[in-house]
Amino acid sequence: MIKILIVDDDIGICKILQDFFEFKGYETCIASKGKEALDLAKKEKPHLVFLDIGLPDISGMEVLREIKKSDPTVKVIMITAYDEEERIKEAEKNGASDYVVKPFSLEYLNEITLRKVYKQLFEDLRTEHQELTNTYGQIVFTLARTLEEKDPYTKGHSERVSQYSLDIANELGLSENEKTIVSHAALLHNIGNMSLDDDILNKKHEFTNEEKEVVKKHCIVGYEILQILDNFQEHALIIRHHHERIDGNGYPDNKKGEEIPFLSRILTIADAYDAMTSKRPYREKISSPIEAVNELIKNKGIQFEPELVNAFINVLAKKQIIIKENIQ
Structure with a gap:
């Protein structure tokens, strides 16, 4: 009043x-x-x-x-x-x-x-609202960077995923606004990990089934952190659904096909590729670039959008990270 x-x-x-x-x-x-x-x-x-x-x-x-x-x-x-x-x-x-x-x-x-x-x-x-929104946004990005600094095994992961996502967006000829949104969402895609205990975040062995369920909640936590911001509504949705699968067997909402936001489908591929080609606390990297690409191809139409996998393969070939002739 x-x-x-x-x-x-x-x-x-x-x-x-x-x-x-x-x-x-x-x-x-x-x-x-x-x-x-x-x-x-x-x-x-x-x-x-x-x-x-x-x-x-x-x-x-x-x-x-x-x-x-x-x-x-x-x-x-x-x-x-x-x-x-x-x-x-x-x-x-x-x-x-x-x-x-x-x-x-x-x-x-x-x-x-x-x-x-x-x-x-x-x-x-x-x-005042705009100032608070801008400040909150800056805090979120700082927290994301701080989170990765805490975890030497995932340091640089979000930056790489952001670049891969932007590369795919460029390959597809998306608008400048879409490029900005997907690259920023990729930078923040693991912001929900701040809710995880350090014991889980830095665990040097495979997760138990119970721990896997806890880790899966990071998508929802990230969504909740960002969705209160007017300028981050699309980012929040992208992050919520970046672990969904084309066949509907992903999480947290079991969305499938075109029910999954388009930019989430891009982020899913970028995130999966970097996860396969990067070291984790509980394992060495499991794939070379060409092996990771073969895994993406194997899961076309199951986990990943086929058209987007093809676009990413073109990106990696243009960057000379892979040679297309070596793809099985």
Whole structure:
């Protein structure tokens, strides 16, 4: 609820404004002196202040300066008995959002002045939300990097998967936006691993069945971390489904074929290839590049999208990582 502080040396005006705004559903408090207003502003933390310029103890202009110094986000509407251009300019310079000249109608306050203040409040909230979103996004990427720094066996894994995913997207001629999304999602695809105990994350032996079920939850945890961010909605879905299989036997939702987001299907191939060609705590790398490619081909239409496997093979051949003639 929006809270309003009303400050005027005429207590009658204070009461009229208080009754009017409380009828409209606002929470209000009133003061007839400057010091009292500053104390209330500090205690009640109002969103909006109606402030008379002429007060008996401290000038309204001084009260305005102190309120804005204490909390720059508070909106202040100055009340004056005269349409004095210089004083109005001074008030605006000190942070006043608007002014009204006595006498004024209550409906004018409601329809004109408050509408302007609402717009300012909305812009503040939108800016604050964007700053929080940007900060949260930066934190997420930092956490992903920190997670890999903790685990020497997977260090560099997300960067490689991101590059492979981007290479596939380029090979397919996807849009710049799709390329950015899939490369960023790949960087964050294991962010859900932060929920895993170090004992599991760095285990030097095969996982037990129970531990495998715990590890599988990293897709959902990653999704939950990212889906609260407006700018990461698509990334969240890609990460949730990057362990699904074309035949529907993947996890966490047993989606199959085109039910799986297209960019998730790209990430699945990039992730699987790097997993096969990289060392793990419990094993050496199990495949050379050509052996990993043969495994991808073997699982076309079962685990992997055939068209995307073909695109990735073209990528590896162009980079001279494999020679197509050696594919079985």
